[in-house]
Amino acid sequence: xxxxxxxxxxxxxxxxxxxxxxxxxxxxxxxxxxxxxxxxxxxxxxxxxxxxxxxxxxxxxxxxxxxxxxxxxxxxxxxxxxxxxxxxxxxxxxxxxxxxxxxxxxxxxxxxxxxxxxxxxxxxxxxxxxxxxxxxxxxxxxxxxxxxxxxxxxxxxxxxxxxxxxxxxxxxxxxxxxxxxxxxxxxxxxxxxxxxxxxxxxxxxxxxxxxxxxxxxxxxxxxxxxxxxxxxxxxxxxx
Amino acid sequence: xxxxxxxxxxxxxxxxxxxxxxxxxxxxxxxxxxxxxxxxxxxxxxxxxxxxxxxxxxxxxxxxxxxxxxxxxxxxxxxxxxxxxxxxxxxxxxxxxxxxxxxxxxxxxxxxxxxxxxxxxxxxxxxxxxxxxxxxxxxxxxxxxxxxxxxxxxxxxxxxxxxxxxxxxxxxxxxxxxxxxxxxxxxxxxxxxxxxxxxxxxxxxxxxxxxxxxxxxxxxxxxxxxxxxxxxxxxxxxx
Amino acid sequence: xxxxxxxxxxxxxxxxxxxxxxxxxxxxxxxxxxxxxxxxxxxxxxxxxxxxxxxxxxxxxxxxxxxxxxxxxxxxxxxxxxxxxxxxxxxxxxxxxxxxxxxxxxxxxxxxxxxxxxxxxxxxxxxxxxxxxxxxxxxxxxxxxxxxxxxxxxxxxxxxxxxxxxxxxxxxxxxxxxxxxxxxxxxxxxxxxxxxxxxxxxxxxxxxxxxxxxxxxxxxxxxxxxxxxxxxxxxxxxx
Amino acid sequence: xxxxxxxxxxxxxxxxxxxxxxxxxxxxxxxxxxxxxxxxxxxxxxxxxxxxxxxxxxxxxxxxxxxxxxxxxxxxxxxxxxxxxxxxxxxxxxxxxxxxxxxxxxxxxxxxxxxxxxxxxxxxxxxxxxxxxxxxxxxxxxxxxxxxxxxxxxxxxxxxxxxxxxxxxxxxxxxxxxxxxxxxxxxxxxxxxxxxxxxxxxxxxxxxxxxxxxxxxxxxxxxxxxxxxxxxxxxxxxx
Numbered sequence: 001x002x003x004x005x006x007x008x009x010x011x012x013x014x015x016x017x018x019x020x021x022x023x024x025x026x027x028x029x030x031x032x033x034x035x036x037x038x039x040x041x042x043x044x045x046x047x048x049x050x051x052x053x054x055x056x057x058x059x060x061x062x063x064x065x066x067x068x069x070x071x072x073x074x075x076x077x078x079x080x081x082x083x084x085x086x087x088x089x090x091x092x093x094x095x096x097x098x099x100x101x102x103x104x105x106x107x108x109x110x111x112x113x114x115x116x117x118x119x120x121x122x123x124x125x126x127x128x129x130x131x132x133x134x135x136x137x138x139x140x141x142x143x144x145x146x147x148x149x150x151x152x153x154x155x156x157x158x159x160x161x162x163x164x165x166x167x168x169x170x171x172x173x174x175x176x177x178x179x180x181x182x183x184x185x186x187x188x189x190x191x192x193x194x195x196x197x198x199x200x201x202x203x204x205x206x207x208x209x210x211x212x213x214x215x216x217x218x219x220x221x222x223x224x225x226x227x228x229x230x231x232x233x234x235x236x237x238x239x
Numbered sequence: 240x241x242x243x244x245x246x247x248x249x250x251x252x253x254x255x256x257x258x259x260x261x262x263x264x265x266x267x268x269x270x271x272x273x274x275x276x277x278x279x280x281x282x283x284x285x286x287x288x289x290x291x292x293x294x295x296x297x298x299x300x301x302x303x304x305x306x307x308x309x310x311x312x313x314x315x316x317x318x319x320x321x322x323x324x325x326x327x328x329x330x331x332x333x334x335x336x337x338x339x340x341x342x343x344x345x346x347x348x349x350x351x352x353x354x355x356x357x358x359x360x361x362x363x364x365x366x367x368x369x370x371x372x373x374x375x376x377x378x379x380x381x382x383x384x385x386x387x388x389x390x391x392x393x394x395x396x397x398x399x400x401x402x403x404x405x406x407x408x409x410x411x412x413x414x415x416x417x418x419x420x421x422x423x424x425x426x427x428x429x430x431x432x433x434x435x436x437x438x439x440x441x442x443x444x445x446x447x448x449x450x451x452x453x454x455x456x457x458x459x460x461x462x463x464x465x466x467x468x469x470x471x472x473x474x475x476x477x478x
Numbered sequence: 479x480x481x482x483x484x485x486x487x488x489x490x491x492x493x494x495x496x497x498x499x500x501x502x503x504x505x506x507x508x509x510x511x512x513x514x515x516x517x518x519x520x521x522x523x524x525x526x527x528x529x530x531x532x533x534x535x536x537x538x539x540x541x542x543x544x545x546x547x548x549x550x551x552x553x554x555x556x557x558x559x560x561x562x563x564x565x566x567x568x569x570x571x572x573x574x575x576x577x578x579x580x581x582x583x584x585x586x587x588x589x590x591x592x593x594x595x596x597x598x599x600x601x602x603x604x605x606x607x608x609x610x611x612x613x614x615x616x617x618x619x620x621x622x623x624x625x626x627x628x629x630x631x632x633x634x635x636x637x638x639x640x641x642x643x644x645x646x647x648x649x650x651x652x653x654x655x656x657x658x659x660x661x662x663x664x665x666x667x668x669x670x671x672x673x674x675x676x677x678x679x680x681x682x683x684x685x686x687x688x689x690x691x692x693x694x695x696x697x698x699x700x701x702x703x704x705x706x707x708x709x710x711x712x713x714x715x716x717x
Numbered sequence: 718x719x720x721x722x723x724x725x726x727x728x729x730x731x732x733x734x735x736x737x738x739x740x741x742x743x744x745x746x747x748x749x750x751x752x753x754x755x756x757x758x759x760x761x762x763x764x765x766x767x768x769x770x771x772x773x774x775x776x777x778x779x780x781x782x783x784x785x786x787x788x789x790x791x792x793x794x795x796x797x798x799x800x801x802x803x804x805x806x807x808x809x810x811x812x813x814x815x816x817x818x819x820x821x822x823x824x825x826x827x828x829x830x831x832x833x834x835x836x837x838x839x840x841x842x843x844x845x846x847x848x849x850x851x852x853x854x855x856x857x858x859x860x861x862x863x864x865x866x867x868x869x870x871x872x873x874x875x876x877x878x879x880x881x882x883x884x885x886x887x888x889x890x891x892x893x894x895x896x897x898x899x900x901x902x903x904x905x906x907x908x909x910x911x912x913x914x915x916x917x918x919x920x921x922x923x924x925x926x927x928x929x930x931x932x933x934x935x936x937x938x939x940x941x942x943x944x945x946x947x948x949x950x951x952x953x954x955x956x
Contacts, residue, residue, distance in 0.1 A: 028465035029359065048460070050468035075460070100359060102428065106436035109356045109443050117826045118884050119859035120746065120817060139448035141456040142358035167357050167445055189819065197823035199438060199916055204826045206884050209856035217858040221765070221792070226745035229767035267707035268598065268700070287699070289707030314699070339598060341667065345675035348595045348682045378687035380695040381597035406596050406684055438677055506946035507837065507939070526938070528946030553938070578837060580906065584914035587834045587921045617926035619934040620836035645835050645923055677916060 004061050004070055005044050009037050012177040013044055013095075014056055019230045020097065021052035025184050030099040030169065033083040034177050036061065043087050043096075047074035064088045065147070078143050082171060085150035086157070093173045095180035100169035103191035108164040112198070114191055115205040121190030122206060122214035123183045124162050124172075131156035132166040142168045162187055178227050182218070185230075243300050243309055244283050248276050251416040252283055253295055258469040259336065260291035264423050269338040269408065272322040273416050275300065282326050282335075286313035303327045304386065317382050321410060324389035325396070332412045334419035339408035342430035347403040351437070353430055354444040360429030361445060361453035362422045363401050363411075370395035371405040381407045401426055417466050421457070424469075482539050482548055483522050487515050490655040491522055492534055497708040498575065499530035503662050508577040508647065511561040512655050514539065521565050521574075525552035542566045543625065556621050560649060563628035564635070571651045573658035578647035581669035586642040590676070592669055593683040599668030600684060600692035601661045602640050602650075609634035610644040620646045640665055656705050660696070663708075721778050721787055722761050726754050729894040730761055730812075731773055736947040737814065738769035742901050747816040747886065750800040751894050753778065760804050760813075764791035781805045782864070795860050799888060802867035803874070810890045812897035817886035820908035825881040829915070831908055832922040838907030839923060839931035840900045841879050841889075848873035849883040859885045879904055895944050899935070902947075 004010065013034045020026040033045035046058040060071030066084040068076060083096045107114040107130070114128045131153050133140055144150050144165075157163040157171060161183055164170045172187060174180025197203045206214065243249065252273045259265040272284035280303050285293040299310030305323040307315060322335045346353040346369070353367045370392050372379055383389050383404075396402040396410060400422055403409045411426060413419025436442045445453065482488065491512045498504040511523035519542050524532040538549030544562040546554060561574045585592040585608070592606045609631050611618055622628050622643075635641040635649060639661055642648045650665060652658025675681045684692065721727065730751045737743040750762035758781050763771040777788030783801040785793060800813045824831040824847070831845045848870050850857055861867050861882075874880040874888060878900055881887045889904060891897025914920045923931065 028468035029461075048464060050464055050471075052468065053471055078456075100357065102432060103435070105357050105432045106439050106442075109436050110439040110441060112439045118817065118822050118886070122858075134446070134449070139446055139452065141361075141452035142445070142449060143453075143456065166443070167449065169357070193819060193822045195435060195439065196820070196912060197826050200823050200827040200829045200912060202827060203823075204883065206859070207851070207856055210851070210859060210884065213856065213858035214860075217795075217860060222746070225765060225767055229745035229769065232767075232770055267704035287703060289703055289710075291707065292710060317695075339596065341671060342674070344596050344671045345678050345681075348675050349678040349680060351678045373685075373688070378685055378691065380600075380691035381684070381688060382692075382695065405682065406688065408596070434674060434678060506943035526942060528942055528949075530946065531949055556934075578835065580910060581913070583835050583910045584917050584920075587914050588917040588919060590917045612924070612927070617924055617930065619839075619930035620923070620927060621931075621934065644921065645927065647835070673913060673917060 004059055005036055006038070009034055009044065009177070010056050010059065013059065014054060015231060016177045016181045017046070017051035017054045018234055019181055020099065020184055022234055023185050023188075023230060025097075025099050025101045025188050026051045027100070030097070031077050031079070032095065032097050032177070032180070034095045035087055035093070042069065043083055045077065045080060045083060047072060048077045078145060081146055081150035082144050082153060085147060085154040086171065086173060089151070089154050090173065092175060095174045095177040097172040097180050097184045098169060099172070099184060101184070101188040101191070103188050103195065104164065104170050106195065107191060108166045108168065108170070114164065114194065116190055116211055117194050117197060117203060117205050118190070119206070119210070119214040120218070121186045122211045123218050124187045124190060125160050125215070126208045126211045127160060128162045128164060129156050129158070129160065130164040130166055133168070134166070178223055179219070181230070182223050182226060243298055244275055245277070248273055248283065248416070249295050249298065252298065253293060254470060255416045255420045256285070256290035256293040257473050258420055259338065259423055261473055262424050262427075262469060264336075264338050264340045264427050265290045266339070269336070270316050270318070271334065271336050271416070271419070273334045274326055274332070281308065282322055284316065284319060284322060286311060287316045317384060320385055320389035321383050321392060324386060324393040325410065325412060328390070328393050329412065331414060333415040334413045336411040336419050336423045337408065338411070338423060340423070340427040340430070342427050342434065343403065343409050345434065346430060347405045347407070347409070353403065353433065355429055355450055356433050356436060356442060356444050357429070358445070358449070358453040359457070360425045361450045362457050363426045363429060364399050364454070365447045365450045366399060367401045367403060368395050368397070368399065369403040369405055372407070373405070417462055418458070420469070421462050421465060482537055483514055484516070487512055487522065487655070488534050488537065491537065492532060493709060493712075494655045494659045495524070495529040495532040496712050497659055498577065498662055500712055501663050501666075501708060503575075503577050503579045503666050504529045505578070508575070509555050509557070510573065510575050510655070510658070512573045513565055513571070520547065521561055523555065523558060523561060525550060526555045556623060559624055559628035560622050560631065563625060563632040564649065564651060567629070567632050568651065570653060572654040573652045575650040575658050575662045576647065577650070577662060579662070579666040579669070581666050581673065582642065582648050584673065585669060586644045586646065586648070592642065592672065594668055594689055595672050595675060595681060595683050596668070597684070597688070597692040598696070599664045600689045601696050602665045602668060603638050603693070604686045604689045605638060606640045606642060607634050607636070607638065608642040608644055611646070612644070656701055657697070659708070660701050660704060721776055722753055723755070726751055726761065726894070727773050727776065730776065731771060732948060732951075733894045733898045734763070734768040734771040735951055736898055737816065737901055739951055740902050740905075740947060742814075742816050742818045742905050743768045744817070747814070748794050748796070749812065749814050749894070749897070751812045752804055752810070757808075759786065760800055762794065762797060762800060764789060765794045795862060798863055798867035799861050799870065802864060802871040803888065803890060806868070806871050807890065809892060811893040812891045814889040814897045814901045815886060816889070816901060818901070818905040818908070820905050820912065821881065821887050823912065824908060825883045825885065825887070831881065831911065833907055833928055834911050834914060834920060834922050835907070836923070836927070836931040837935070838903045839928045840935050841904045841907060842877050842932070843925045843928045844877060845879045845881060846873050846875070846877065847881045847883055850885070851883070895940055896936070898947070899940050899943060
């Protein structure tokens with residue numbers, strides 16, 4: 001697979017699939033992609049397979065319309081359009097996670113805003129919009145299947161890090177794979193904590209300035225510390 | 240056991256018992272059955288044993304009255320009448336799961352409807368009735384012990400996929416074992432998510448049309464992807 | 479330890495300590511005892527040690543005042559008075575579990591009655607009193623340290639299976655070790671489910687007659703099926 | 718590392734990092750320190766690393782201003798100022814835990830007091846203040862980065878065992894490492910239980926006298942029993 005992309009990128013992408021499964025963000029579904037480091041109009045993503053099982057051989061190279069340009073001929077995920085649209089419209093994004101993380105779903109089907117309540121979750125940003133596919137596309141199977149739907153979703157995302165999808169899940173972006181993993185995990189943790197806090201009473205979220213400052217702090221070496229931890233927590237692969 | 244049924248059916252049934260235990264749907268109790276592939280008036284089910292421990296040798300072949308016609312002479316589950324009644328009245332059903340999944344029980348003892356709030360749970364259907372054994376049978380031990388009770392339960396199920404049993408658990412059907420497993424797992428996940436969402440505020444469920452379209456989509460290869468994942472998560476059996 | 483009691487009783491007691499730890503009923507604290515099978519004015523219990531770690535060598539034989547009459551000289555649990563009082567006053571009881579099971583604690587500090595909402599939990603009985611040590615003994619360290627306190631607790635228990643202790647935990651009784659384990663586990667499961675159901679709305683518990691009939695049913699072979707399951711779930715002890 | 722501190726202290730500190738990770742109190746972040754046994758104006762703490770991964774070689778010796786005086790030159794945790802300030806101002810404190818324990822965070826962002834509701838949690842004390850960094854320092858990244866901030870936090874802690882930090886986590890103190898671990902774990906357990914109880918209705922906490930008496934009781938051998946248990950639950954380190 002070294003032909004598809006630099007080894008470091010491939011390794012990070014494989015490991016990110018396993019970390020996000022092990023940390024409860026992904027299950028049989030959801031997917032992670034990474035923009036090609038040196039060919040920015042290409043991105044790497046597995047063919048359709050449960051993330052925890054993804055190996056380097058499963059990766060495909062897609063263009064920014066979601067068309068396979070290298071890698072095995074196996075069927076792509078139904079929703080590669082999401083990834084393609086984000087990479088097209090957001091030059092600052094190097095990795096995209098699409099998940100159905102359990103704690104996040106309830107915020108997509110109620111009107112309750114998902115905001116960071118502790119510094120670790122500041123990376124998800126001060127504001128998280130909820131996109132509803134039905135608004136423009138009526139009754140669907142909820143999947144984002146084409147560029148029109150994906151562009152609409154990406155417009156709702158705007159310049160932010162996270163967008164929720166009503167009745168479906170969420171999209172999390174990052175400057176690189178490790179940043180997207182970090183944001184995905186703390187999005188999940190924060191949603192759990194916020195739901196618990198809301199049951200206790202009125203909740204004070206981080207201020208916009210706190211969110212910005214804490215996020216800047218976490219973009220430093222904290223990410224490497226967490227990545228090392230999550231890697232060590234991975235179950236050993238069968239001998 | 241190859242005399243009882245084709246190997247593929249036996250394998251799927253054994254593995255489904257283990258998957259549903261490992262994924263938190265079954266514990267010491269509950270059971271899974273499968274209609275015989277080539278003799279549709281027979282179904283396979285274990286003798287009374289915790290599902291996680293079921294091996295091929297534990298299977299029995301029963302007729303549509305719940306009478307054992309092949310397999311070891313060990314005691315049957317108390318509630319084989321449930322399975323027999325569903326297979327009698329629903330020619331489209333190839334597998335039945337009866338569980339006490341924890342997240343589902345609260346919906347059976349309150350008046351709160353259990354409806355799908357995200358696309359993965361669309362397979363449970365737009366409407367899930369709650370059957371109360373006491374309505375026709377008064378104070379019982381809650382078990383469905385005979386054809387009269389099982390027929391009443393199956394009438395409440397109607398043409399749907401799932402029926403809840405007040406103070407007891409639920410019955411989930413599928414066209415085959417893998418479909419019944421998929422619906423059982425996402426019924427459990429959706430009940431957890433819906434309960435969490437209801438604590439946040441008013442919840443928007445999938446529309447009837449969304450439910451139908453998403454369920455049609457999931458009847459495709461998504462099921463195989465999930466099955467592969469759940470199989471890989473199974474603990475290795477003792478060396 | 480074969481001098482202390484029949485091997486079967488010793489084995490069941492050791493395994494029950496491990497099962498209740500593995501199933502989330504006991505942690506570093508709590509204890510299980512068993513009345514001596516042939517000398518009913520004696521009972522077996524470990525010296526003070528986390529239940530999961532208890533081995534046959536840790537067992538002591540105590541009389542019905544809680545005084546050690548055989549076994550190693552190590553320090554007894556602070557609260558052996560609980561076990562002694564129950565065995566003194568309840569000839570039908572063959573085993574006692576004292577736990578701080580997490581889901582049960584909230585019912586002891588609020589006025590909300592803990593009642594069975596599904597058939598598996600019928601074994602906990604139709605009515606579970608809450609005993610408050612402060613009522614007769616004022617401000618204490620909450621431990622039941624002497625016969626006066628233990629008798630007061632046992633009076634609150636009466637002829638029932640379970641009594642909650644405000645700000646502390648609960649006592650669960652059984653005709654033998656396996657029955658007490660079964661009731662302890664489903665008490666914990668039911669408390670979790672009832673709390674979840676109460677958050678949804680009004681809850682319909684089992685009727686008194688349903689509770690009685692389902693409990694009678696579960697006293698049969700269902701217990702053996704569950705015991706086999708819980709034993710198989712135990713982690714292997716270090717090689 | 719035997720040059721840095723007595724072996725027992727080093728061992729307890731390493732094991733405490735692993736216990737608190739394994740018991741769900743620490744994740745990739747948070748840290749534990751211990752005052753040097755014979756040189757009380759020094760304390761031991763790892764360089765910046767996920768607690769579960771900390772080994773003896775990772776420890777550094779710091780003075781009460783948080784300056785490294787022995788051990789490897791690797792980067793310190795950002796918030797060593799917290800530990801230094803507590804050791805400066807509280808001669809009775811021998812160990813400090815800083816965590817983001819999930820169940821505790823909601824109490825820091827709502828006005829709901831975190832009080833002990835069962836005897837095991839009496840060690841957290843009758844009153845737990847919430848410190849808000851914004852009150853004196855405005856919009857920050859929420860980290861406690863200097864002596865002024867740490868002194869303010871420590872003033873809020875006062876003579877108590879625990880202080881919550883709004884939008885961040887908590888600080889738990891102990892006379893030694895094992896006492897701080899005990900309080901940290903039962904703080905986490907009690908926060909979970911209290912949140913669950915508050916959803917049921919009005920909650921009766923321990924009285925101040927009960928809290929004091931139960932805490933005195935738990936300072937005895939109960940701690941050793943729990944420590945043995947938590948050590949045994951640790952996953953074995955690599956092969």
